[in-house]
Structure formats: structure tokens, C-alpha cells
Amino acid sequence: MMDELELLKKDWQKKEVAHPKLSYEDIYKMLLKKSSSVVKWIFIISIIEFTIPHLLYLLPSVNDGVKVYDSLGLKTPMLILTVIQYIVIAYFIIQFYKRYKEISVLDNAKKLMSKIIKTRKTVKNYIIFSLIMIVLFFTITTIGIYVNDDFIQSLELSGQDISHISLEKLKSIKLIAMLTVAGTGVFLTLGIGAIYFLLYGFLIKKxxxxxxxxKKLEI
Amino acid sequence: MNKNLEHAFVTELESNQNIVHKVCTLYTNDKDAHNDLFQEITIQLWKAYPKFRGDSKFSTWMYRVALNTAITLYRKSKKRVQTLDYESVIFKIKADEYDPTEEEQLKLMYKAVKQLNDIDKALVFLYLEDKNYSEISETLGISEVNARVKMNRIKTKLKTILNP
Known part of the structure; x- marks a missing residue:
């Protein structure tokens, strides 16, 4: 075997690859093309992932929900949650950017891979945090509807005449509202989680x- | 963009392109993928070029960037082709050096190397390029001892592929 590999070595060194040699112009043209490296994709997809949870606020139902917090007496807890959320998001974005900037093709193979994986992990932690926040928001809202008798009044605030609706019916409206909020929360958490983990696997598999x-070599 | 820098880079790459072609040949299975990888390596080399200060040879520096691109940055994961088309592996053969038995043996060797995983291929590539273990270990980020151990394992692996 040794001899065969030595034979291959001699052969390898004296031969040129059977690929047409590229001219100066061919190579020059390549400089103008865009990279499609995994690092670039991780950057683009991470930016999208950073923004997705925020796009939720553009949904009319979520936006209306924010207005209803006032009447449900949830203004303060929601405000505190939002402040915490933005501080943590800022931390994640700074962390992500710093790690992204550290990625260098001039590092050795192992270091390069570990830096890319670390960068991606920042996004993973961010997504986990976002999912927890979504669950928290929806849980608080659901509990808010349950414990707050003013919920019915908050419906009135939204301009609906409820005087003709029976008490029984109002109770079931309350239950339906709670189920809807909780259901939306579960749906969003699972949806965003699934999209994220699919992309994560796809990007980082190889x-x-x-x-x-x-790493196995070190054991 | 600095025209002089561009000119210096393209000239260097043009005369050293065989290294990049060899990496592409090892890591891809068809012409399109070969060109695609060559293109990505060129972009990565160009991006890193301002950091290349000439304290090492251009070619030495190329090995690291080219291998990093092939193993890590190149996104398209190659399909594992079990029945390899030798044409995709073949190297130019000079007529006067043609030896049918040796050639047959080499064919099988190249086929076997192409079946290795990405990391093993990198080790074999550097070995074939006559890099010593200290350079191999620096390029891959493993210890010299581990590089030696790994190389011995690869030799055994190749033996198994050749004599199943």
C-alpha cells in the first residue's frame, strides 16, 4: 500500500489536471462574481430570522391584541417584557455580528468551522429566546383574559354592542378568545420553530x- | 478597486491554477461543479488577498484557502457517487509514460481516493502535494501526531477500498 500511495504521489505531482487551463480574462471575470458560500447564506438567513419574530407585529390581530392589553390591565407586565426583549435582542445582534466578523478563511480548517458553528449558535439561541418570548406573551394574554372580568368591557371598547348578548354566551366568548389566543401562540411557536430548525439543518449539515x-481525531 | 492589486492577484492565480484545479477535481464529480467550486475558491482567495503579505509563498497560502473553501464554505454538498466515472478523475497522460499495468493501478487509486470523506481527502491531497505533517496539521488544525495517525488510518481505508 505504501508503495502504491508513493506511486500515486509521483503521478499526482507530474500531471496536470485534465481541465482546460483558464486564461487571465477567465479568472478576472470570476473576481466580479458574487460568492455563494455557506457563510454568506448564514448571514442572509440569520438576518431574516432576526426580523421574522418582529414581523408578527404587522399582523392586524397581534397589533389589536397589543391595544387590548391596556384594557386587560396587562400594560405594565407587557411593557417590562418588551424592554427585556429589546435589550436581549440587541445583545444577540451584537454578539452575532462580532462572531460573523471573526470568520476568516485564513484560519485552519477546524478553527474556521468552529467559528461558523458558533456564529450560527448565536442565532439558534436567539430563536430559542424568541420562541420563549412568544410563548410568554401568549400565556400572559390568555391568563389575562381568564382572570380579568373587564374582558367583556374591552370587547365593548372595540365598538361592539354587547347588551343583547346573554351572560352564558359572553362566557363562551371569553373561552373562545382564550382558546384562540393560546392556539395562535402554539401555532406560531411550532411554525417558527419548524422553519428555523429545517434551515439550521440544511445550512449546517455538511x-x-x-x-x-x-473532532473525532482528538479522542 | 485597486487595479494593480487585481493584476498581481490574477497573474499569481493564473500561474498557480493547477493547485485549485486539483482541489476541484478531488471534491467534485462533474465539470459544472468543478467550475463552480473553482469560482468560489477564486472569490475567497481574492477576498483574503489583501491580507496576504508575501511572508509565505502564494501557493502555500492558496492551499489553506482552497481547502477551507472546498471543505467548509462550498455550500453544495456533493452527491455521493459510488460508481465513479474515471473520466472525471483522469489526469493528462503523456504518451511516452504510458504503462498499462501502472496506469490501471493508478486508476483504481484515484477512484479509491475520490470515495474518501472530505477530511480524509484533504489529508491525502496535502500528502500527495508533498506537504510534511507539520504543514498538514497547521492547515487542518489538528496535532501533528493525530495527522500521522489519521494518515495511517486512511492508508488502511484505501487498502480496504482497493481490496474489498
């Missing part, structure tokens, strides 16, 4: 495989 292969 990288993880090779990184594991290198």
Missing part, C-alpha cells in the same frame, strides 16, 4: 459532519 470528523 459543516457539522466535517467538524465532527475533525
Amino acid at each position: 459543516l457539522n459532519r466535517n467538524y465532527t470528523e475533525l
Whole structure:
């Protein structure tokens, strides 16, 4: 075997690849093309993932929900949650940017892979945080509707005449509202979670495989 | 963009392109993918070029960027082709050096190397390029001892592929 590999080595070094040699112009043209590296994709997809949870506020139902918080007496807890949320998001974005900037093709293979994986992990942690926040928001709202008798009044605030609706019916409206809010929360959490983990796997599959292969050498 | 820098870079890459072609040949299975990977390596080399200060040879620096691109940055994961088309592996053969038995042996060797995983291929590539273990370990980020151990394992692996 040794001899065969040595034979291959000699052969490898004296031969040129059977690929047409590229001219100066061919190479020059390549400089103008855009990279499609995994790092670039991670950057683009991460930016999208950072914004997705915020696009939720553009949904009319979520937006209306924010207005209803006032009447439900949830203004203060929601405000505190929002402030915490933005501080943490700022932290994640700074962390992500710093790690992204550290990625260098001039590092050795293992270091390069570990830096990319770390960058991606920042986004993973951000997504987990966002999902927890979504669950928290919807849980608080659901509980808010349950414990607050003014819920019916908050319906009145939205301009509906409720004087003709029976008490029984109002109770079931309250239950339906709670179920809707809780259901939306579960749906959004699972939906965003699924999209994220699919993308995560897709982007990082090959990288993880090779990184594991290198790490295995240390055991 | 600095025209002089562009000119210096393209000239260097043009004369050293064989290294990049060899990496592409190892890591891809068809012409399109080969060109695609070559393109990505060129972009990565160009992006890193301002950091190349000439304290090492251009070619030495190229190995690292080219391999990093092939193993890590290149996004399209290749399909595992079990029945490899030798044409995609073949190297130019000079007529006067043609030896049918040796050639047959080499064909099988190239086929076997193409079946290795990405990391093993990188080790074999550097070994074939006559890099010593210290350079191999620096390029991949593993210890020299581990590089040696790994290389021995790859030799065994190749043996198994060749003599199943």
C-alpha cells in the first residue's frame, strides 16, 4: 500500500489536471462574481430570522391584541417584557455580528468551522429566546383574559354592542378568545420553530459532519 | 478597486491554477461543479488577498484557502457517487509514460481516493502535494501526531477500498 500511495504521489505531482487551463480574462471575470458560500447564506438567513419574530407585529390581530392589553390591565407586565426583549435582542445582534466578523478563511480548517458553528449558535439561541418570548406573551394574554372580568368591557371598547348578548354566551366568548389566543401562540411557536430548525439543518449539515470528523481525531 | 492589486492577484492565480484545479477535481464529480467550486475558491482567495503579505509563498497560502473553501464554505454538498466515472478523475497522460499495468493501478487509486470523506481527502491531497505533517496539521488544525495517525488510518481505508 505504501508503495502504491508513493506511486500515486509521483503521478499526482507530474500531471496536470485534465481541465482546460483558464486564461487571465477567465479568472478576472470570476473576481466580479458574487460568492455563494455557506457563510454568506448564514448571514442572509440569520438576518431574516432576526426580523421574522418582529414581523408578527404587522399582523392586524397581534397589533389589536397589543391595544387590548391596556384594557386587560396587562400594560405594565407587557411593557417590562418588551424592554427585556429589546435589550436581549440587541445583545444577540451584537454578539452575532462580532462572531460573523471573526470568520476568516485564513484560519485552519477546524478553527474556521468552529467559528461558523458558533456564529450560527448565536442565532439558534436567539430563536430559542424568541420562541420563549412568544410563548410568554401568549400565556400572559390568555391568563389575562381568564382572570380579568373587564374582558367583556374591552370587547365593548372595540365598538361592539354587547347588551343583547346573554351572560352564558359572553362566557363562551371569553373561552373562545382564550382558546384562540393560546392556539395562535402554539401555532406560531411550532411554525417558527419548524422553519428555523429545517434551515439550521440544511445550512449546517455538511459543516457539522466535517467538524465532527475533525473532532473525532482528538479522542 | 485597486487595479494593480487585481493584476498581481490574477497573474499569481493564473500561474498557480493547477493547485485549485486539483482541489476541484478531488471534491467534485462533474465539470459544472468543478467550475463552480473553482469560482468560489477564486472569490475567497481574492477576498483574503489583501491580507496576504508575501511572508509565505502564494501557493502555500492558496492551499489553506482552497481547502477551507472546498471543505467548509462550498455550500453544495456533493452527491455521493459510488460508481465513479474515471473520466472525471483522469489526469493528462503523456504518451511516452504510458504503462498499462501502472496506469490501471493508478486508476483504481484515484477512484479509491475520490470515495474518501472530505477530511480524509484533504489529508491525502496535502500528502500527495508533498506537504510534511507539520504543514498538514497547521492547515487542518489538528496535532501533528493525530495527522500521522489519521494518515495511517486512511492508508488502511484505501487498502480496504482497493481490496474489498
